[in-house]
Structure formats: structure tokens, C-alpha cells
Amino acid sequence: xxxxxxxxxxxxxxxxxxxxxxxxxxxxxxxxxxxxxxxxxxxxxxxxxxxxxxxxxxxxxxxxxxxxxxxxxxxxxxxxxxxxxxxxxxxxxxxxxxxxxxxxxxxxxxxxxxxxxxxxxxxxxxxxxxxxxxxxxxxxxxxxxxxxxxxxxxxxxxxxxxxxxxxxxxxxxxxxxxxxxxxxxxxxxxxxxxxxxxxxxxxxxxxxxxxxxxxxxxxxxxxxxxxxxxxxxxxxxxxxxxxxxxxxxxxxxxxxxxxxxxxxxxxxxxxxxxxxxxxxxxxxxxxxxxxxxxxxxxxxxxxxxxxxxxxxxxxxxxxxxxxxxxxxxxxxxxxxxxxxxxxxxxxxxxxxxxxxxxxxxxxxxxxxxxxxxxxxxxxxxxxxx
Amino acid sequence: xxxxxxxxxxxxxxxxxxxxxxxxxxxxxxxxxxxxxxxxxxxxxxxxxxxxxxxxxxxxxxxxxxxxxxxxxxxxxxxxxxxxxxxxxxxxxxxxxxxxxxxxxxxxxxxxxxxxxxxxxxxxxxxxxxxxxxxxxxxxxxxxxxxxxxxxxxxxxxxxxxxxxxxxxxxxxxxxxxxxxxxxxxxxxxxxxxxxxxxxxxxxxxxxxxxxxxxxxxxxxxxxxxxxxxxxxxxxxxxxxxxxxxxxxxxxxxxxxxxxxxxxxxxxxxxxxxxxxxxxxxxxxxxxxxxxxxxxxxxxxxx
Numbered sequence: 001x002x003x004x005x006x007x008x009x010x011x012x013x014x015x016x017x018x019x020x021x022x023x024x025x026x027x028x029x030x031x032x033x034x035x036x037x038x039x040x041x042x043x044x045x046x047x048x049x050x051x052x053x054x055x056x057x058x059x060x061x062x063x064x065x066x067x068x069x070x071x072x073x074x075x076x077x078x079x080x081x082x083x084x085x086x087x088x089x090x091x092x093x094x095x096x097x098x099x100x101x102x103x104x105x106x107x108x109x110x111x112x113x114x115x116x117x118x119x120x121x122x123x124x125x126x127x128x129x130x131x132x133x134x135x136x137x138x139x140x141x142x143x144x145x146x147x148x149x150x151x152x153x154x155x156x157x158x159x160x161x162x163x164x165x166x167x168x169x170x171x172x173x174x175x176x177x178x179x180x181x182x183x184x185x186x187x188x189x190x191x192x193x194x195x196x197x198x199x200x201x202x203x204x205x206x207x208x209x210x211x212x213x214x215x216x217x218x219x220x221x222x223x224x225x226x227x228x229x230x231x232x233x234x235x236x237x238x239x240x241x242x243x244x245x246x247x248x249x250x251x252x253x254x255x256x257x258x259x260x261x262x263x264x265x266x267x268x269x270x271x272x273x274x275x276x277x278x279x280x281x282x283x284x285x286x287x288x289x290x291x292x293x294x295x296x297x298x299x300x301x302x303x304x305x306x307x308x309x310x311x312x313x314x315x316x317x318x319x320x321x322x323x324x325x326x327x328x329x330x331x332x333x334x335x336x337x338x339x340x341x342x343x344x345x346x347x348x349x350x351x352x353x354x355x356x357x358x359x360x361x362x363x364x365x366x367x368x369x370x371x372x373x374x375x376x377x378x379x380x381x382x383x384x385x
Numbered sequence: 386x387x388x389x390x391x392x393x394x395x396x397x398x399x400x401x402x403x404x405x406x407x408x409x410x411x412x413x414x415x416x417x418x419x420x421x422x423x424x425x426x427x428x429x430x431x432x433x434x435x436x437x438x439x440x441x442x443x444x445x446x447x448x449x450x451x452x453x454x455x456x457x458x459x460x461x462x463x464x465x466x467x468x469x470x471x472x473x474x475x476x477x478x479x480x481x482x483x484x485x486x487x488x489x490x491x492x493x494x495x496x497x498x499x500x501x502x503x504x505x506x507x508x509x510x511x512x513x514x515x516x517x518x519x520x521x522x523x524x525x526x527x528x529x530x531x532x533x534x535x536x537x538x539x540x541x542x543x544x545x546x547x548x549x550x551x552x553x554x555x556x557x558x559x560x561x562x563x564x565x566x567x568x569x570x571x572x573x574x575x576x577x578x579x580x581x582x583x584x585x586x587x588x589x590x591x592x593x594x595x596x597x598x599x600x601x602x603x604x605x606x607x608x609x610x611x612x613x614x615x616x617x618x619x620x621x622x623x624x625x626x627x628x629x630x631x632x633x634x635x636x637x638x639x640x641x642x643x644x645x646x647x648x649x650x651x652x653x654x655x656x657x658x659x660x661x662x663x664x665x666x667x668x669x670x671x672x673x674x675x676x677x678x679x680x681x682x683x684x685x686x687x688x
Contacts, residue, residue: 209452256445347609385447
């Protein structure tokens with residue numbers, strides 16, 4: 001009883017003390033519930049030794065906008081993201097991006113459940129697929145100016161479409177997540193919304209853990225099944241109708257001494273993709289495998305400064321003489337590319353970057369120079385691992 | 386393959402059943418892990434997301450954190466924007482309803498007390514300012530007690546079955562803590578009015594409690610690392626307005642603090658900042674004992 005009385009007394013004192021430090025009362029106004037807005041201004045200056053309009057990757061029929069971009073000054077890939085919790089069950093996100101062709105496109109517009117329970121999350125709308133590692137990352141969080149060659153060649157830059165995703169996070173001590181997705185099938189490597197607008201489906205899982213406070217890793221495996229109906233690529237357009245099956249593995253390892261990435265950190269990242277396509281290409285029967293990988297390392301050797309090195313390699317089966325002169329003609333060449341970059345960040349909201357790539361995607365080598373800046377205005381959400 | 390899944394599934398069930406008896410608590414920083422331990426002891430399984438040597442502003446949203454968050458019944462963090470760079474993403478990816486903002490399982494310590502340094506204007510040109518005020522509230526023992534009372538209420542709400550136990554633990558903690566505050570305030574008298582140079586404004590509450598004054602900060606703007614040019618300005622400033630101590634936290638780089646201490650011939654003090662950073666700061670009480678003994682020793686007065 002005595003204890004209880006003394007407890008009540010303290011509660012009184014604490015409450016009294018709390019009101020002494022009164023907090024300002026929030027004002028109620030109509031813009032109180034405005035969503036968080038984040039604008040990324042991404043400007044670059046590019047210079048290439050070859051004409052980017054004639055860009056090809058030997059043996060691959062490329063989707064739209066997979067080249068190195070325009071030469072000169074360019075504001076491509078700037079993006080505006082608006083996010084908010086819709087209510088206690090739904091979260092929404094909308095991203096509009098400026099393309100390299102100076103057009104505005106809706107990159108993502110989706111809703112996602114919040115705390116559905118039992119580890120389940122459902123996402124619906126237009127969004128980047130959960131396959132692979134880099135696929136879900138927006139351009140401003142890439143470590144290099146452009147996508148790895150394998151993403152350009154196999155996924156048409158990045159797999160994103162209108163659809164639905166279900167993820168399940170296992171109740172394990174380490175990270176283990178499974179996901180399945182169904183998409184309309186309008187985006188490369190599918191085309192023209194085959195199968196009554198259910199043209200693409202995927203299955204993926206990711207796992208990861210910490211080795212100790214300084215080292216952590218994540219690995220994953222993904223499968224994509226896409227149906228292409230008169231998928232047009234290149235110019236003049238070549239058409240493919242058939243099945244496209246992709247298997248991918250990804251691995252990321254990060255090191256930050258004592259778990260303080262702001263000081264120094266190191267990141268190793270690699271992904272491998274195998275694409276098996278079967279169908280009709282320009283009225284010829286086509287059945288061939290194409291594959292590729294990239295491996296990259298980024299090292300922040302002191303606060304604000306990072307250096308990175310990336311190697312890309314691709315190879316395509318020779319589809320036969322019937323395809324000579326088409327985009328699928330390998331010309332006996334296995335595409336590869338070396339890229340090196342250095343960047344400087346004043347804070348996590350601004351970054352300047354220089355990149356050089358020696359691009360042997362086609363038999364004619366291209367030297368590519370980029371100067372790039374990213375500026376993040378407004379709310380800036382956390383980055384994925 | 387199917388058999389492997391069955392075996393894995395059954396082991397999870399067994400594991401969950403084993404862990405079911407305990408309240409799963411995800412703590413962002415060591416100070417809150419220590420406080421939960423004081424109030425809930427072995428009735429909880431505590432996961433501590435960061436170590437005393439990590440900068441809690443800059444943590445990666447690692448897969449392991451998402452896995453731990455998935456199972457949490459209660460999240461105890463500083464809040465007020467301290468973990469804005471990683472916690473919201475971890476919460477969202479964990480698919481866990483218990484710990485969503487607004488739920489009883491979402492406890493932000495800094496939001497339970499009044500905060501200092503609430504900016505009149507929020508603009509990134511001012512550096513990493515927190516709109517809701519300075520979130521490093523745990524270095525004022527008076528505020529720690531207010532937070533402890535709020536946390537006790539939260540524990541009793543979430544885990545009503547153990548209410549009595551939490552109340553007992555709190556009462557014991559409170560009695561010991563009030564005695565400790567008296568002792569600390571007594572021995573800290575010589576620190577009143579002492580002028581300090583800080584690295585980051587993460588010890589504002591400590592100095593507010595002890596009546597010490599912050600003369601200047603080594604970071605030009607909160608969260609922006611000290612650069613040579615700015616340190617020159619700090620030096621000029623210190624010639625006009627001298628300081629008695631240069632203070633930095635164990636998780637910070639000591640270079641700038643060392644340099645200014647040497648240049649201006651001001652004693653340098655490394656403070657633990659949180660539980661676990663020094664061999665003696667092994668509990669919340671140990672943290673304050675150790676902090677005060679370092680400050681007093683540097684002032685040339687033995688505690």
C-alpha cells in the first residue's frame with residue numbers, strides 16, 4: 001500500500017513536471033495531411049565516341065531506351081516521388097520520371113499493405129518487380145550512372161509493369177522472404193499484354209543476415225515467365241512472339257567497420273541472368289539462350305568520397321544463319337564493358353559523379369564519359385539495403 | 386524438397402512456441418535496451434539494433450533488422466526523427482502491425498518528454514536538423530525517469546498479464562534512480578557553469594541538466610562533418626570565448642576534437658554517450674557514473 005501511495009505521488013510529480021515543459025499544440029490546417037514529396041534532380045553531361053543512336057548489343061534485340069542516352073547536357077531520370085500512409089492499412093507511392101527523351105512517364109504508382117500480419121505484404125499498381133537485387137532500386141540510388149548491361153539486354157533496363165505482388169517474410173532469425181507477382185505483360189521482355197493481360201509472372205526469394213556488426217549480406221534467386229505477343233524491338237522494328245523465361249541469382253555483401261557506413265564502407269554486388277526464349281522471330285522459328293552477369297565493387301574510402309569499378313559480360317547463342325543481319329546476329333562477338341566511377345557527396349542529399357566506361361557491347365568499341373549530379377529535395381525516404 | 390520445407394516449418398513452430406512466453410522487444414539504441422532490461426528483466430527477449438559505437442543516425446536498413454522487426458511485440462526507439470534514415474523502411478518491410486506508428490507497440494522515448502533545440506525553421510541548409518527537437522534525450526536522468534514511467538505504462542498495456550511485475554520493477558528502479566540523481570547532482574556541483582566544446586549536439590540534455598554551457602560545436606551544421614576551414618573559425622571563436630573542456634562521444638571520430646584540444650590547449654574528454662561504450666558504462670547508472678567521472682577528472686577534480 002505504501003508503495004502504491006508513493007507511486008501515485010510520483011506519477012503526480014511526473015505529470016506535473018511534464019506539463020511544465022509544455023509542447024506546442026499542433027495547428028490544424030488543411031495541408032496537415034499532405035503526403036511526403038521527394039524530388040530528385042538528376043542532371044548529366046555525356047560524351048561518347050560512337051553515335052548513341054546506333055547503339056547495339058551484339059546478339060540481343062533491345063527494348064526501348066536501352067542505349068547510353070543522349071550526348072551533351074541532359075536532365076534524364078529526374079524523378080518526383082509522392083508517398084503517404086493512406087490509412088492504417090495502406091501505404092501509397094507515386095513516382096513520375098523524366099525519360100532520356102524528355103518525356104514524363106509514370107515510373108511507379110502503387111499501394112502496399114501496412115502490417116497485414118503473419119509476415120504478408122500485398123502490393124498492387126505499377127511498380128518495379130522484386131526480382132534480382134538492383135531491379136527495385138530507383139536511378140538515384142544506383143552506384144553507377146547507368147544500368148548494368150545485363151539489365152539493359154535481358155530486362156530492357158528494369159522490370160516494371162502493372163500488376164500485383166504478394167510477399168511473405170518468414171518468422172526466422174535471419175532474413176528470408178518469398179514473393180510472387182503477376183503482371184499485365186506490357187513491358188519488355190513481355191509484350192502487348194499477352195494471355196488476356198496477364199502476360200508476366202515471377203517468383204523470387206531473398207535471404208540475408210549479418211555476419212557480425214561490420215559485415216552483412218543478402219542473396220536471392222528469381223524466376224520470370226513472360227509471354228511476348230508481337231514484341232517489337234529495334235529500328236526498323238523486328239518482332240518476336242513466344243515465351244521468355246528468365247532465371248536470376250543475386251548476391252550483395254557489405255562491409256562497414258563497426259557498422260558505421262557513413263565513415264567507410266565497401267560493397268560487392270553481383271547478379272547473373274539466364275534468358276531462354278522460344279517462339280517466332282521475324283517469321284523464323286527461334287529457340288536460344290542468352291545470359292550475362294555483372295560484378296561491381298564500390299568503396300567509400302573516406303567520408304563523402306567513393307570509388308567504384310564494374311565489369312559487365314554477356315553472351316548469346318548463335319541462333320543460326322536465318323538470323324544473319326537481325327539484332328540477334330552475334331557477329332561472333334561477346335559483349336563486355338568496364339566502368340569506373342568516383343563520386344562525392346556533400347550530405348546524403350547531394351552527390352556529384354564522374355564515370356568512364358569502355359563499352360564493347362558491339363564489335364565497335366565505345367568510350368563513354370559522364371559527369372552527373374543528383375540532388376534530393378524535400379522528404380527523402382530511407383534507401384533499401 | 387517438400388520434406389525440407391516441412392522440417393523447416395516444424396522447427397519454426399517449435400521455435401515460436403519456445404519464444405512465445407516472452408515479450409519480443411526491438412530496441413534501436415543501447416540506452417533503451419538497458420531501460421527495458423531494468424523494467425522488464427527476463428520477461429522480455431530484447432534485441433538491440435545498434436551498438437554503442439554505431440552512429441544511430443546512419444544505419445543501413447539491413448535484412449537482419451527486418452527479420453527481427455517482423456517478430457517484435459514492442460519497439461523502443463529514441464524517435465523524434467533520430468532513426469528517420471532507416472527505421473521507417475524497416476518497419477514497413479517487416480509487415481508487422483504491432484509496431485506501426487500509432488500502435489501501443491510503437492514507443493518513441495523522445496516523444497514522451499519535452500525536447501530542447503526545437504528549430505524555428507526547418508531547412509536542410511541548416512544541416513540535419515530534427516523538426517521535433519533534439520532526439521538525444523537519454524543523457525538527462527530526470528527525463529529518463531519520465532520515459533521509464535511511460536514505458537512501464539506501455540509494457541503494462543501490451544503485456545497485461547505481467548502488470549504487477551512491471552510495476553514492481555519500476556518502483557525499485559525509480560527509488561534507486563532518484564537516490565542516484567541526488568548523488569550525481571551532489572558530485573557534479575563543480576561542473577556548473579563549465580563551458581564546453583562539443584562535436585555534435587548529442588549531449589545537450591546532459592549539459593542542460595548539469596548547468597554546463599555549450600560554447601561551440603565542431604560540426605559546422607548538425608550532421609555535417611567538421612572541415613579544416615570551419616575548425617579555423619572555431620579556433621578564432623574560442624579565443625574570444627574560451628572553453629574549459631572539449632567533449633566528443635565514443636561513437637564519433639576523435640580527430641577534430643583532438644586537434645582543437647591540442648591547438649587551444651583545452652582538456653579533451655571522451656564520453657561514453659551510451660551504455661556499453663566503455664568498460665564501466667555497462668548499465669544506465671554506470672553510464673552516468675562514468676560520464677560524470679570523466680568530466681570531473683578532466684576538470685582536474687577527483688570524484
